[in-house]
Amino acid sequence: MAGSNVSDHSVMQIRDEDRRDDVIAENNGNMATLSENRNAVELIVSSIRGRIPQQPPRPACSCIFRIPNVLRRHNEKAFVPDLISIGPFHHGEKDLQVMEEIKLWYLHCLLGRNPTSETSLEYLVDAIRSMEQHCRDCYEERIDMSSEKFVEMMVVDGCFIIEVFRKYAKEVPRNEDDPLFYTAWMMLALRKDLFLLENQLPWKVVDCLFHHTKEKDKPESKALLLLAVEFFEGPAFAQVPHADRPLETKHLLDVIRNSLIALYPQAETHSYWEPIPSVTELLQAGVEFKVRSDTWDNMLDITFKNGVMEIPPIEIEYNAESLFRNLIAYEQCDPSIITCSITSYAVILDSLINTSKDADFLIQKEIIVTKLSKEDIACLFNKLYSHTIVGYFCYAELTKNVNAYYQDRWHRWQTILRRDYFSNPWSIFSLAAALLILGFTFLQTLYSLLTYY
Structure with missing residues (x-):
């Protein structure tokens, strides 16, 4: 029995030692796991901190x-260039490389004329390099280009633009x-x-290059802003150009927008508005449409x-949808633009034009001047301002008054009377005859009743 007790005690001691070893091993494993987790967390934290922007x-x-x-x-095609890249967003695209050689040739033409003592490539590069950070900040996303490449692009593209404007205005041969x-x-x-x-x-880039390459002995030369507005007169719905409104200019698309809103009275704006009926529906309610020929x-x-809606004429060319969509996108993206004038205008035209019949009426009234078909015009304005x-x-205020007029039943009844009974002399004669017969019948009936009693 004594030997058995000793044996049991030894076995228990061995088991305790094994259990202790297991616990130690388990603790060591847990510590290793905790250490691995801590390292993994630190790696993730370090990765996040390294990507957090300071600005x-x-x-x-x-x-x-x-x-x-x-x-x-x-309409993706309305936003992408077909011929030339200007600036960094489309720079280097394969389909636009042909124009890179023409850009450099235009730069050669400009420098070859040597209009001023400041017209040297070194001077122009130095001038644009001094404003590089401002130029980069004008783009909403970080431009991943070296300083040398970025400044080169600004100089070449900017000189090309001002040379195109001068050639278009025939200020240079x-x-x-x-x-x-x-x-x-x-x-x-x-x-x-x-x-x-x-x-x-x-x-600022285009303006800087323009003034450093402008001939000082030609005071009759046009200002850059006027050259730009005249260059875009055709695509900008053939509106008479305006470049005298004291608005800050940001880029060429902004030039077009400022020209379009130059004479528009800034009426009180509202965040709440209602769409108006289409041309066809308004005609049924007696609304008249007139073109304002004095407001091109x-x-x-x-x-x-x-009851009369007067709309200034607008010329719609082949690039009209692209210009509309880019102007609307600009108003949507730039937080400094408070009043969405072009988007509001698109809302009105989209409301008025639901079908090709609506478009055809405005074309006949010469409110819309175009070589496009009425179907194309209807497609252009439908969903132009979606999203x-x-x-x-x-x-x-205009939509409020139009809807109030449209909902008044008396205007609709007047329209029906004019259309069905006063549209031509025979209709008027028939109505008068019917009223006379009705009157005589009433008098005869009245006379019979009086005679009876």
Whole structure:
């Protein structure tokens, strides 16, 4: 029995030692696991901290934006260049490389004229290099380009733009083999590419290069702003150009917008508004439409008074949808734009034009001047402002008055009477005869009753 007790005690001791070893091993394993977890956490924290920006992701002075996908998907072709890249967003794209050689040739033409003592490549590069950070801040996203490459792009693209403007205005001679001016389709494509929101240079760059290359002995030379406005007169709905309004200029698309809203009276805006009926529906309610032929310079000045809507004429060319969509996208992206004038205008035209019949009526009235078909015009304006927010609507009072007039039944009855009974002399004669017969019948009945009693 004693031997058995000793054996049991030894076994228990061995088991205790094994259990202790297991506990130690388990603790060591837990510590190793905790250490691995801590290291993993530290790696993740370090990765996050390394990517946290110290400054806001978009500088406050940003004015050149990527088109948001929610707007791009309606018509992507309206936002991308077909011929030339300006600025960093489309720089280096394969389909646009042909124009890079023409850009450099235009730079050679500018430098070759040597208009001022400051017109040297070294001077121009130094001038733009001094404002490099401002230029980078004008773009909403970080531009991943070296300083040398970025400044080179600004100089070449900026000199190309001002040389195009001067050649277009015939302030400098055009070369006979210049493809931009003597190839039918290229100027149309160039104008469209130069107003795209993603294809812009900061205005400060273009303005700086312009003044450093302007001939001092030609006081009759036009200002840069006027040259730009005249260059875009055709694509900008053929509105009479205005460049005298004291508005800050940010880029070429902003030049177009400022010109379009230059004479438009800034009426009280509202965040709440209601759509109005279409042209066809308003005609049934007795609304008349007139063209304001004296306002080719102010397409936004739409009025409604005493049942008459007066709309200034607007010329719709092939690039009109692209310009509309880029202007609307610009108003949606730039937080400094409070009043969405162009978006508000698109809302009105979209409400009025539901079908090709509506478009055809406005074309016949010469409110819309175009070579496009009525179906194309209807497609252009339908859903033009979809997925936008019109924070401050310019036509709130107008839409309120139009809807009040439309909902008044008396106006609809008047329209029916004029259309069905007073549209021609025979209708008037028939109505008068019917009223006379009805009157005589009533008098005869009345006379019979009086005679009876």
